[in-house]
Structure formats: structure tokens, C-alpha cells
Amino acid sequence: MARRRVTAADVAREAGVSQTTVSYVLNDVPHQKIAAGTRQRIHAAVEKLGYTPSAAARTLRKGQSDIVLLLLPDMPLGHTAIELVEELTQVLQKQGLSVITRIEDGGSNAAQWADLAPRAVVVLAPVEASRRKRMEAAGIQVINAWRRDPGETAQDTLARSQHHVGRLQARYLAAAGHQHLGYAAPADPGLGPFYELRLQGVRDFCANLGLPEPVVRVIDADADEAATAVREWRDAGVTAVCAFNDEAAFALLAGARMAGLAIPEDLAVIGVDDIPVARFAHPPLTTVDQRMSVVAEGLAQAILRGEESTVNSGRPRGTSATVVARDSA
Amino acid sequence: MARRRVTAADVAREAGVSQTTVSYVLNDVPHQKIAAGTRQRIHAAVEKLGYTPSAAARTLRKGQSDIVLLLLPDMPLGHTAIELVEELTQVLQKQGLSVITRIEDGGSNAAQWADLAPRAVVVLAPVEASRRKRMEAAGIQVINAWRRDPGETAQDTLARSQHHVGRLQARYLAAAGHQHLGYAAPADPGLGPFYELRLQGVRDFCANLGLPEPVVRVIDADADEAATAVREWRDAGVTAVCAFNDEAAFALLAGARMAGLAIPEDLAVIGVDDIPVARFAHPPLTTVDQRMSVVAEGLAQAILRGEESTVNSGRPRGTSATVVARDSA
DNA sequence: CTGAAAGCGCTTACAG
């Protein structure tokens, strides 16, 4: 029980070479020509002994681990955020990187990143500039999904794509002939950053087309409240509404039923996320699929290439969202 | 840039003590009486220098990291599984433990656990007995959520609770006067273990009450198919069906609309998960809330106490699921 | 082409 760990030294002994050579072979160190026979003997020894390199020792020596830290805001994660985490974990796993998520408790524990010596930190929560500076000073690649100061040109994959999502909703609705749009905002204040970006996308699109400003209503997770909002929209002449996400859209559908309004005839509704049950809504929900797999792929690439967070802000990325047209709009 | 990391030696120098004392104080080592003044000076130095202990060095020295490895099956994670991961991550974070999830690629990479020297491995995917043995031999606590061999009395928190969920669905339906039950199974084969356990719960309950066997139909994510299943159930005299999860339940609701059947009058439906939109279904969905926070808490406790995986199989745990009664049943 | 040795930053017997 708890027998000693197999080390590189064991492998070296088994293969009749030095530990150095084992390390060279296992890490495919370039410019080190190792005889093919030696190479084989080492791989055979690894196999035979069931050797697995110690991540801790490697990290200690190199000063950097194979961990990617994902800093999440302390709010209920939506379908899309979860998908991002899942996809990113999966993509990075194939590259030998592990994802650790930490929820920002936004307080004392401001040094939550240093212990792991992560390869990169992906920031999905607003982070103070000073903290980011410290991370970068420690040689950690910081990928900031949120534009924060106006002056900063941080890589804003997510921020960009959120704005795009709003535009997409508005464009779809406008193309269907709607002029007067509503916006169903979430009640949770933690969702603020997302919500504002998406709404801004809707606003900008309306402004560009000379349409009136969208009429914003907050929709809590409550059908009665949604019914009230639906009536107000109708009275205000709104014929179509962009919901912050599919959950809000479902609430709207329920509210409309309660208010005796027909969807999409009296009010068209478009959501965001394309959650699995969206197709089973009554009527089936038209929504925006954010294709987080594409965003995750982009983030993973940035991490693997070790890109500076500022380098690629100009490149359109994560803008692969697409409308899934069903019956609600 | 990339300035040298602050180490315990730096703290020791700053505080005018030895590194040993720093370690004792920071780790609250028992039976080491350190003068209060010394203690204070050390904490002040830590604060001043912004010291964060290196997880890698600590792991290397202790032979065990502060990481909990979560082995997930390679299948689409349902709402509940995701909730479990989230909750567990959160609970363990408070105890200074980090969760890393790895998806089982069920193949070559069978030693995916050794590199991290994890404190514990939580297995949500079926794992070969030999692999588990090897983990335990390496001194790693293995928490197996799945009963595997009949002979094994592994801690089966999840398995147990899945069976319970099925019972709960059947009991609710039977209490409402239904005698002839149906079961809506998922198409994804990866869900098999969950599905079988839940269905068994329904079966066992029916058997105990002398009710006929539940009529099982597979429901793919397709309303047409669901409509067919709904008609078949009606023709077979089934008056209520337990859906594998809320997604399947939503499909059933859509199928019933298509088939012109009224819910719950013609067919009662009960789901599992209580996903956020369940309340907005048409009609609002009756379902089972698995309260994963309770399960996560239980797992976290087991990990923190370092319990043997076999010790607590007798204790009822994770059986806190509860029916959320709405209109669909 | 291969190896001996230093050192990454901790924890912990051991000595005082």
C-alpha cells in the first residue's frame, strides 16, 4: 500500500541511462540527438514501470504549471458560460493542460492565482487592473474576456461576441418587419455586464437603422411579472422582443399565455443560448446559438500560442453566433 | 517583469525568524508553541511581501496535492451533473481544495490521475477495478459514485440517489391515483447508468405496490417521436409517465400538443432536475429536484474527512431529492 | 550523444 512513486530515476535505471536522457526523451527536447535504441529502451521502461511524471516537480522546476486558471464571477452561470467552461476544459485537456475554476469571492483572497503558478489565467469576471498587473508581472499570461477601462485594448472575445449577439437578435427581428422592439432584461445584478453588452448591441442596431430605442423591461423568473411586461410592451406598440436569454424567453412565453397574447402574432420573441429544451417551447423558440465551442477553441489557441492579451484584439473572434429560426419569431 | 517569486525564505528574513518557524505558523502546526509576537511578525511579513505558498513545492514535499480530481464520463453532462460539479467546486474551494475535471477518454491514457497526485479522486464514470486498485495503492482516496461489482460495497451516494429519484416519481404519480405508468428513457447510451438506476426505482416501487410494470419508451430529442410515444402510451392504458429528465419531459409536452392530448388530463408527466425553465413549461412541469448541493456537501465531507470509500455505504446520503409539484402531474 | 549535479520552494524529522 502507498508504495513509493515511480520516478524518472527508476526509469533511467531500468533503461540503463541517466535521468537526464530520460527527461530529454520524454520531453522531446529539440537539438538533443538521442540514439533510436536508447529512445526505445526508455519508452519500454516507462511502459513497464507505469511511470507518470510528477506535475508538482515539473512545476517547481519550471516555475510554471500546466494549469489554466479560469476566474469566474460569483453569479449563477448561464448555459453558455457552462458550455464555455466545458468546451475549454475539453480542448485544453487534449493539449495536456488542466483547467481549474475559481469563483471570485471579490475580497480578501485577492492572491488566489499565485499558488498554482498557472500557465494562463482566463478572466471572465471583472478584475482590478492592479491585480492583473501583478499577474502579468509574475509572468502569467492573462486573457481578459472583459474590456474594462476605455483605454485598454484587452482581448475582448467575450465582450465583442455579446454585443454581436444583441445585434443578431435585432437584425433578425427587423428583417421580419418589426420596427418597435422590446428588451427583456434579467433581474440578477450579477448578469449586468452580459446584459448591458447585449442590450447595447440591440440599441446600436436600432440606431443604425433609425428604429426607435428598444423598450427595456426587467423580467424576473416569474410568469405573472412577465405577463405584466408583455401587456406593457403591447400597449407601447412593441411587436417583438429580444430576451436576454432563453430562460427569460420562456418566461415571456408563459407570460403571454397568461395575458392571452399569441406568439408570434401579437408579440415575437427571440432568445439567446439555444438551450436543449428551446425546441420544445410552445411555440418552439427562435434563439441565438453562441457556438461556444468556437469561442473556446479561440481561447485555447491563444493560451497555447502564449499570445499577449493585447495582440489580437483586432481580430474578429467568437463572432460565430448564429440565429436558430423556429416559430416564436 | 517576471520578478522572482516571494518565498518562505523571504518571509523568514523579513520577520527575522527561520523558514521552519514560518512554515509552522502558516500551517498552524499543532504542538508547536510559537510566541504570539513571532506569530504576528510573520503574518505581517506575509502581508507586506504578498507571499503565497507554492502549491507545487508543497505537493512535491508532501506527496499529495490539494487537488480533487473529478473523473467524468464522456457523455453530455445533464443539468444535475453540472450542478454537482459547480457545487463541489465551490464547497471545496472554501476548504482550499481545487477541483480538476477530466473526461474519461476510455483508452490509452489510463494513468490520467497520477501526475497530479490528487488528494482524492471522485469517480462519476465507470472505472475498471484494476485502475481503482492502483489509485488506492498510490495512497489516493477514491470516492466511487458507482456501485460496480455486486460484491463491492463502494460508497454509492449517486447510485443510491438515482434509484430514489425513480421511486419518488412513481410514488407521486401513484399517490395521485395513477396505476399504469410509463417511462420515458433517453436515447443517449452514455446516460445508460443513470437511466437504468432511475427506471429501477420506478420498477421497484410499482412491484412493491402491485402495480403493473412501467411501459418504457425511448424519447429522442424530437417532438414527432414523442408524439408517437404519447399515443402508444395512451393506447396501452398508461395514464402517467415518469420522464428521465426535464428535457425528456419537455419533449413529451410538445409531443402531447402535437398528438392533441391534454396534460395532465390525458397523460400526467413528471420530470427530473427542476431546470430553471421547468416552471415556464406549458403546463408548468412537475419534477424532482435532486438538491445536488446536499450531495456535493456530502462528497466534500467525505473528502475532507479522508474517509475510506467503503466506510459509509450504509449511511443514507444524497437521498434528499424532493418533488416539486406543479401542473403537469 | 550522454551524464553528474544544482536548484526550484516547501515540510519535517532532528537537534538544541
Added chain:
DNA sequence: CTGAAAGCGCTTACAG
């Protein structure tokens, strides 16, 4: 009550 020193398992200059 406190400290000097060994050693965890790697990688990598350096020497040959």
C-alpha cells in the same frame, strides 16, 4: 520555543 539541513522529483546549464 526555534533553527539547520535533508529531500520530495523534476529540468537544464554545463562538462565531456
